[in-house]
Amino acid sequence: MHTAEIGLIRSHFADVVSTPDRRDRFARTFYTSFFARLPQCRSLFPAGMDGQRVRFVAALEYIVRGLDDTDRLLAFLAQLGRDHRKYGVQGNHYAAAANALLDAIRDVDSDVPWNRAADSAWRKFIALITTTMSDAADSDDFPALWEATVVSHERVLRDLAVIRLECDSPVPYAPGQYVSVQIPQRPQMWRYLSPAIPTNPFGQLEFHVRRVSGGWVSPAMVNQTSIGDRWRISSPLGGLHVDTDTGRDVLMIAGGTGLAPLRAQVMDMAHRGINPRVHLFVSGVYPCDLYDIETLWHLSLSNPWLTVVPVSEEDENPWWHPYPVPEPPHGMHQRLRGPIGAVVSQFGSWADRQVQICGSPSMVKTTAYALQRAGTPVESISYDPLR
Numbered sequence: 001m002h003t004a005e006i007g008l009i010r011s012h013f014a015d016v017v018s019t020p021d022r023r024d025r026f027a028r029t030f031y032t033s034f035f036a037r038l039p040q041c042r043s044l045f046p047a048g049m050d051g052q053r054v055r056f057v058a059a060l061e062y063i064v065r066g067l068d069d070t071d072r073l074l075a076f077l078a079q080l081g082r083d084h085r086k087y088g089v090q091g092n093h094y095a096a097a098a099n100a101l102l103d104a105i106r107d108v109d110s111d112v113p114w115n116r117a118a119d120s121a122w123r124k125f126i127a128l129i130t131t132t133m134s135d136a137a138d139s140d141d142f143p144a145l146w147e148a149t150v151v152s153h154e155r156v157l158r159d160l161a162v163i164r165l166e167c168d169s170p171v172p173y174a175p176g177q178y179v180s181v182q183i184p185q186r187p188q189m190w191r192y193l194s195p196a197i198p199t200n201p202f203g204q205l206e207f208h209v210r211r212v213s214g215g216w217v218s219p220a221m222v223n224q225t226s227i228g229d230r231w232r233i234s235s236p237l238g239g240l241h242v243d244t245d246t247g248r249d250v251l252m253i254a255g256g257t258g259l260a261p262l263r264a265q266v267m268d269m270a271h272r273g274i275n276p277r278v279h280l281f282v283s284g285v286y287p288c289d290l291y292d293i294e295t296l297w298h299l300s301l302s303n304p305w306l307t308v309v310p311v312s313e314e315d316e317n318p319w320w321h322p323y324p325v326p327e328p329p330h331g332m333h334q335r336l337r338g339p340i341g342a343v344v345s346q347f348g349s350w351a352d353r354q355v356q357i358c359g360s361p362s363m364v365k366t367t368a369y370a371l372q373r374a375g376t377p378v379e380s381i382s383y384d385p386l387r
């Protein structure tokens with residue numbers, strides 16, 4: 001797409017995402033129009049559509065932001081197309097979605113006039129999305145989804161579980177990617193989770209799941225999962241990775257379960273002899289939120305290129321946590337205190353690093369902002385679509 005068209009789409013879309021009400025209205029118009037065109041598709045979606053609408057706008061926001069980087073964008077759209085096969089999406093669904101998207105964007109109250117240029121730019125943009133997605137879905141040889149059995153469920157914090165599964169056949173994800181997951185307790189409600197270990201021939205998977213209060217799915221994953229449950233896993237998505245060609249060292253910043261895709265990459269790198277230097281900052285609100293520090297410490301002991309720095313906003317655990325704050329393992333970096341963005345940026349600009357940030361949307365946004373203010377170029381910073 002031309003620069004002028006990209007600019008037009010971005011200004012228009014900035015109005016869509018400017019307030020929560022506008023985001024919601026845009027998504028509602030999209031789904032109303034889509035279901036009016038294909039009523040039979042309503043049953044493919046959950047009864048409560050709130051989360052679906054939030055995720056829809058977040059994905060579109062990610063696509064609009066990535067419009068300058070064509071290769072990355074096309075790769076993401078192709079992944080999305082392969083992933084959408086889990087819903088049973090067919091060719092005619094894409095045409096209906098394209099028209100519904102056009103209806104939704106035309107409905108936006110914007111200062112950008114809806115003229116011939118806007119109409120043409122949006123049609124081009126929407127065609128790019130739908131054709132890339134449907135072409136990738138049609139040409140993929142892998143199954144639309146994999147079945148897996150829960151083999152272990154460990155409650156490492158009151159609101160956080162480490163869940164391990166064995167897939168009937170290995171899911172071909174790259175370390176750093178995420179997958180969508182459906183559990184038997186919540187049919188039709190797919191949620192993204194990031195494997196915390198690299199893929200292996202035995203089909204073993206490990207997820208770290210934080211219970212979001214009031215959420216539909218994560219409380220069921222943390223509270224109700226049993227050994228033997230059968231989960232469904234869909235095609236891998238995302239492109240977080242360490243670029244070994246650039247010769248640049250790496251800065252990784254994890255908040256909470258955002259550690260998972262970073263740890264998978266570090267574990268994968270541990271199989272290789274030569275690696276760039278990696279600084280991994282692991283953060284949480286309380287010291288107890290650094291639930292995986294023991295594993296990271298062991299990894300850093302046997303991999304001299306890896307430095308792990310624990311960070312917490314508070315110095316003490318909350319009163320309801322059953323254990324006192326433990327001493328850091330001998331030889332490990334002392335735990336630092338403060339908001340993660342402020343802590344990391346106080347070390348300097350990190351301008352020569354490739355940077356990955358992973359955590360909650362607010363943690364990713366504030367940390368990326370703090371780094372940019374300290375001098376990290378925005379193009380060096382990577383993160384997943386916001387969680």
Ligand SMILES: Cc1cc2nc3c(=O)[nH]c(=O)nc-3n(C[C@H](O)[C@H](O)[C@H](O)COP(=O)(O)OP(=O)(O)OC[C@H]3O[C@@H](n4cnc5c(N)ncnc54)[C@H](O)[C@@H]3O)c2cc1C
Binds near residue numbers: 209213217
């Ligand atoms: C790329 C990606 C990777 C992810 N990887 C992981 C992972 O490895 N482990 C993991 O635990 N989660 C991960 N998530 C988040 C996960 O997919 C779900 O969004 C989360 O578990 C909430 O689902 P839910 O059904 O419980 O909440 P929903 O029913 O979807 O949402 C309920 C309410 O909670 C709010 N909400 C949703 N998510 C959050 C949040 N994270 N923090 C605060 N409020 C929230 C919603 O806005 C809504 O108001 C990832 C998300 C993305 C996009």
